[in-house]
Amino acid sequence: MIKKLLIANRGEIACRIIKTANKLGIATVAVYSDADKHAQHVQLADEAVHIGRAPSKESYLDMARIMAAVKQTGADAVHPGYGFLSENAAFASLLAKENVIFIGPPEAAIKAMGSKSAAKQIMEEAGVPLVPGYHGDEQQEAFLQKIADEMGYPVLLKAAAGGGGKGMRQVWSAEDFSSALAAAKREAITSFGDDIMLVEKYLTAPRHVEIQVFCDTHGNGVYLFERDCSVQRRHQKVIEEAPAPGMTEALRKGMGEAALNAASAIGYVGAGTVEFLLDSDGSYYFMEMNTRLQVEHPVTEMITGEDLVEWQIRVAEGRVLPKHQDQLTLSGHAFEARIYAEDPAKDFLPATGKLECLSPPQQSRYVRVDTGVVQGDEVSVYYDPMIAKLIVWGENREEALRRLLNALSEYYIDGVTTNIPFLSKIAASEPFQQEKITTTFIETHYDTLFPGDLVLPPHFLPAMAMLIVQTRDGAVTASKGSNSPWSLNNQWRLNSHVEQTVTLAHGSDTYEVKLSRPSHQSATAPVTWHAQCQQHRWEVSACVTDDELLITIDGHQQRFAWSGGQEQFTLFTTAGNVVFEPVLPDLGDTDSQQAETGFEAPMNGTIVAVMVSPEQQVKKGDTLLIMEAMKMEHNITAPADGQVLAVFYQPGELVDGGETLLEFKANE
Numbered sequence: 227m228i229k230k231l232l233i234a235n236r237g238e239i240a241c242r243i244i245k246t247a248n249k250l251g252i253a254t255v256a257v258y259s260d261a262d263k264h265a266q267h268v269q270l271a272d273e274a275v276h277i278g279r280a281p282s283k284e285s286y287l288d289m290a291r292i293m294a295a296v297k298q299t300g301a302d303a304v305h306p307g308y309g310f311l312s313e314n315a316a317f318a319s320l321l322a323k324e325n326v327i328f329i330g331p332p333e334a335a336i337k338a339m340g341s342k343s344a345a346k347q348i349m350e351e352a353g354v355p356l357v358p359g360y361h362g363d364e365q366q367e368a369f370l371q372k373i374a375d376e377m378g379y380p381v382l383l384k385a386a387a388g389g390g391g392k393g394m395r396q397v398w399s400a401e402d403f404s405s406a407l408a409a410a411k412r413e414a415i416t417s418f419g420d421d422i423m424l425v426e427k428y429l430t431a432p433r434h435v436e437i438q439v440f441c442d443t444h445g446n447g448v449y450l451f452e453r454d455c456s457v458q459r460r461h462q463k464v465i466e467e468a469p470a471p472g473m474t475e476a477l478r479k480g481m482g483e484a485a486l487n488a489a490s491a492i493g494y495v496g497a498g499t500v501e502f503l504l505d506s507d508g509s510y511y512f513m514e515m516n517t518r519l520q521v522e523h524p525v526t527e528m529i530t531g532e533d534l535v536e537w538q539i540r541v542a543e544g545r546v547l548p549k550h551q552d553q554l555t556l557s558g559h560a561f562e563a564r565i566y567a568e569d570p571a572k573d574f575l576p577a578t579g580k581l582e583c584l585s586p587p588q589q590s591r592y593v594r595v596d597t598g599v600v601q602g603d604e605v606s607v608y609y610d611p612m613i614a615k616l617i618v619w620g621e622n623r624e625e626a627l628r629r630l631l632n633a634l635s636e637y638y639i640d641g642v643t644t645n646i647p648f649l650s651k652i653a654a655s656e657p658f659q660q661e662k663i664t665t666t667f668i669e670t671h672y673d674t675l676f677p678g679d680l681v682l683p684p685h686f687l688p689a690m691a692m693l694i695v696q697t698r699d700g701a702v703t704a705s706k707g708s709n710s711p712w713s714l715n716n717q718w719r720l721n722s723h724v725e726q727t728v729t730l731a732h733g734s735d736t737y738e739v740k741l742s743r744p745s746h747q748s749a750t751a752p753v754t755w756h757a758q759c760q761q762h763r764w765e766v767s768a769c770v771t772d773d774e775l776l777i778t779i780d781g782h783q784q785r786f787a788w789s790g791g792q793e794q795f796t797l798f799t800t801a802g803n804v805v806f807e808p809v810l811p812d813l814g815d816t817d818s819q820q821a822e823t824g825f826e827a828p829m830n831g832t833i834v835a836v837m838v839s840p841e842q843q844v845k846k847g848d849t850l851l852i853m854e855a856m857k858m859e860h861n862i863t864a865p866a867d868g869q870v871l872a873v874f875y876q877p878g879e880l881v882d883g884g885e886t887l888l889e890f891k892a893n894e
């Protein structure tokens with residue numbers, strides 16, 4: 227029996243594991259880096275040990291330090307979560323040597339699946355269908371290109387050691403092969419220290435369907451059905467669901483059994499996921515096996531009612547699986563949306579910063595939020611920028627999807643750019659609602675999902691103006707404890723002016739909203755104002771609490787969450803976050819202070835390659851420079867035909883976010 231569990235991870239998954247350990251009466255130990263001193267996982271655990279500096283290599287990936295924490299606390303088991311050391315065979319072996327239980331598969335199984343090439347070899351022998359391609363040792367560029375030429379384009383280059391969508395490049399023609407191979411190898415070296423490549427036929431519109439398997443040490447194995455993780459950006463999952471839309475009983479059984487074959491071929495024990503690509507004709511191909519708990523395991527928990535971390539702990543204790551295949555049932559439908567600090571409009575560039583406002587939707591038996599951060603925490607450059615996982619359940623897909631949309635509209639985050647509006651757009655889109663999903667969903671529906679800048683609905687203007695004046699005049703009522711905020715009667719009328727003009731800036735536009743009110747109004751009814759901007763007029767009354775704006779515009783009552791104050795405000799609307807600033811008349815136009823945007827580094831990183839020299843003429847879209855940040859390559863491209871005047875950095879140099887990288891002049 228496990229008595230004390232050390233969680234060799236951080237963030238939401240560490241918190242998630244602690245919850246189950248608490249439920250089972252197992253004491254918990256957290257480990258933390260300099261950046262995580264005050265993190266939630268540290269606060270939730272019974273004990274916590276500092277293991278080093280913020281960069282993962284010096285803390286969460288440092289086996290010796292983690293081992294020292296195990297010894298110091300007397301933990302008898304380690305749960306690695308996902309990422310970090312979870313699929314590291316040497317770590318499993320180190321723990322085994324010290325007689326500490328590793329909550330994961332045997333070392334040999336991790337090794338077998340650790341390389342995508344070796345895994346494909348094993349699966350081929352076990353008769354599991356594979357994506358066509360080359361997964362051998364020969365790595366000469368000419369040889370790999372010959373394979374690709376013969377197979378026909380498009381092909382996908384994949385790092386054998388890959389994970390998280392890194393070290394992967396699509397190649398659409400023979401001419402692009404060489405540069406794509408170089409880029410994939412570079413990314414593979416930075417992320418995994420190994421650049422062995424696989425060449426696969428690139429399926430143009432498959433679905434990603436994966437099977438959750440579980441095996442115990444007594445030779446039992448079950449599959450807990452499937453998850454559809456087709457909606458991806460950069461080959462990384464964004465929204466997952468279970469069961470997979472359109473799945474038939476026969477296909478489920480076929481894929482489930484193929485997955486169990488895959489697991490038994492490597493003597494698997496514990497939780498594992500066998501990933502397949504499912505083609506439109508119902509054929510499926512093994513892609514890889516993840517020998518750990520997946521990020522998206524909660525959707526399986528929602529439809530089966532099982533706690534997968536509890537299953538992992540039982541298996542690790544040497545007990546039999548809690549259920550046989552025929553005792554497992556599938557009920558309803560679940561979605562998981564990954565809430566990331568990133569900017570979808572800037573090619574999903576990871577964002578960092580302080581979570582000034584973080585207010586998740588109310589949790590219930592239908593809505594679950596797995597997170598490791600609270601308001602005031604930082605999203606740092608050191609770790610994955612996922613803020614939370616929002617998981618919902620419904621009797622059927624339609625009901626679950628409605629809950630997902632509703633919960634997304636009640637997820638308020640400010641201070642850091644997030645993908646919440648983007649997730650809402652996906653969930654609300656017709657093809658998603660109609661189950662028309664493939665791994666190219668985001669590219670295919672780009673125009674629907676990125677409809678340009680948010681056009682400000684005019685009625686937001688009086689809402690913005692009322693929020694500015696009421697907060698400025700101190701007419702904010704505490705929201706806590708008031709049952710019906712609509713009946714709140716704040717005192718704003720007493721000291722406010724009868725007429726005033728509010729100037730506000732939204733994006734690059736400035737608006738003047740004129741507010742006026744009759745000088746005599748009843749002392750008890752909310753004050754009604756006339757608001758006017760450009761050709762629009764509205765009748766408005768509003769009440770502001772410290773987190774909500776309750777506003778009636780021309781008889782339409784609405785409620786918006788808000789955050790910020792004084793210099794900048796954010797209104798959370800279903801159309802996205804509306805950010806605006808009051809403009810004080812004596813400060814002049816904020817537009818004139820805006821510097822022209824140049825070629826600034828989007829974040830802290832390293833210059834990987836400089837593709838141009840000074841005075842070189844380039845075409846619009848040409849790559850000028852490649853930088854690497856958060857283990858991903860970012861291309862800086864020419865916005866127009868023009869000339870590069872100067873390049874300020876050399877390959878290998880570190881740059882801070884915001885630094886100017888080069889000087890460019892567009893052709894007249």
Ligand code: ADP
Nearest residue numbers: 357388389390391392426427428429434461665
């Ligand atoms: P990683 O381990 O980096 O996550 P995977 O091998 O699991 O990489 O692939 C990630 C995603 O890339 C898949 O879910 C799928 O969308 C896409 N993908 C992988 N292989 C292929 C392929 N041969 N054809 C088309 N898409 C693919």
